[in-house]
Amino acid sequence: MGALPGGTVTFLFTDIEGSTQLLQTLGDRYADVVRDHRRIVRDAFGAHGGTEVDTQGDAFFYSFARARDAVAGAVAAQQALARHTWPGGALVRVRMGLHTGEPTVGEEGYLGLDVVRAARICSAGHGGQILMSETTRALLGNDAPAGTAIVDLGRQNLKDVQHERIYQLSLGDEPQTFPALKTHPHEDSPDELARRIERRVSAYVEQTLEQSLSGRPPRVPTKFAVGGIGILLLMLFVVLTIVIGAIAALKAVL
Numbered sequence: 001m002g003a004l005p006g007g008t009v010t011f012l013f014t015d016i017e018g019s020t021q022l023l024q025t026l027g028d029r030y031a032d033v034v035r036d037h038r039r040i041v042r043d044a045f046g047a048h049g050g051t052e053v054d055t056q057g058d059a060f061f062y063s064f065a066r067a068r069d070a071v072a073g074a075v076a077a078q079q080a081l082a083r084h085t086w087p088g089g090a091l092v093r094v095r096m097g098l099h100t101g102e103p104t105v106g107e108e109g110y111l112g113l114d115v116v117r118a119a120r121i122c123s124a125g126h127g128g129q130i131l132m133s134e135t136t137r138a139l140l141g142n143d144a145p146a147g148t149a150i151v152d153l154g155r156q157n158l159k160d161v162q163h164e165r166i167y168q169l170s171l172g173d174e175p176q177t178f179p180a181l182k183t184h185p186h187e188d189s190p191d192e193l194a195r196r197i198e199r200r201v202s203a204y205v206e207q208t209l210e211q212s213l214s215g216r217p218p219r220v221p222t223k224f225a226v227g228g229i230g231i232l233l234l235m236l237f238v239v240l241t242i243v244i245g246a247i248a249a250l251k252a253v254l
């Protein structure tokens with residue numbers, strides 16, 4: 001490992017999708033796949049100023065001083081991988097993930113959550129797919145490589161890190177659609193949960209008041225969310241039903 005670029009850097013993680021199945025199918029010929037894959041990736045990334053940080057098996061970890069160089073390197077590697085003739089006619093597909101940050105450079109390499117975030121973005125993808133974080137997308141600006149298109153995949157929940165808005169860089173001569181990202185189910189923030197509860201309760205209050213003033217009995221909700229939200233809504237429903245009943249009784253007396 002040579003001198004690592006510091007300051008603002010773009011990380012690029014890659015690995016072969018379904019490598020275990022390829023190994024089982026190809027047997028000894030899988031060594032040729034690994035050899036060719038490493039050569040193609042190193043040639044493409046090196047030609048765009050990438051620095052190899054680490055490699056393990058069929059996975060690579062590179063850093064780039066500029067986001068546009070990292071993206072260009074990823075595109076060049078995917079195109080070269082797609083053109084290559086693999087042993088036994090195997091289909092070798094590599095997923096790639098990019099993220100830009102300002103990590104700490106220690107004696108043994110990069111440290112910080114930016115490294116984890118880049119790795120998680122890569123893990124969320126599929127073979128042949130290039131994913132990038134919102135930060136990398138912003139730095140790329142209008143300098144996307146010719147023949148590519150940027151697709152906004154929305155806000156995703158990555159394992160062990162904060163939510164991230166992820167973008168896909170689609171290649172003109174590659175499939176434009178992939179399965180859903182392998183991310184965790186979205187979890188609302190506390191503020192969003194509070195707003196959602198407020199909207200539901202307000203809507204129910206308005207509906208119940210309207211039904212009471214028209215002489216119709218309040219409708220009992222048949223479904224509640226499981227957990228604390230459901231219990232809270234149920235308690236509010238009981239309290240509101242009592243209040244509405246008292247108002248109706250008072251109206252009858254008067």
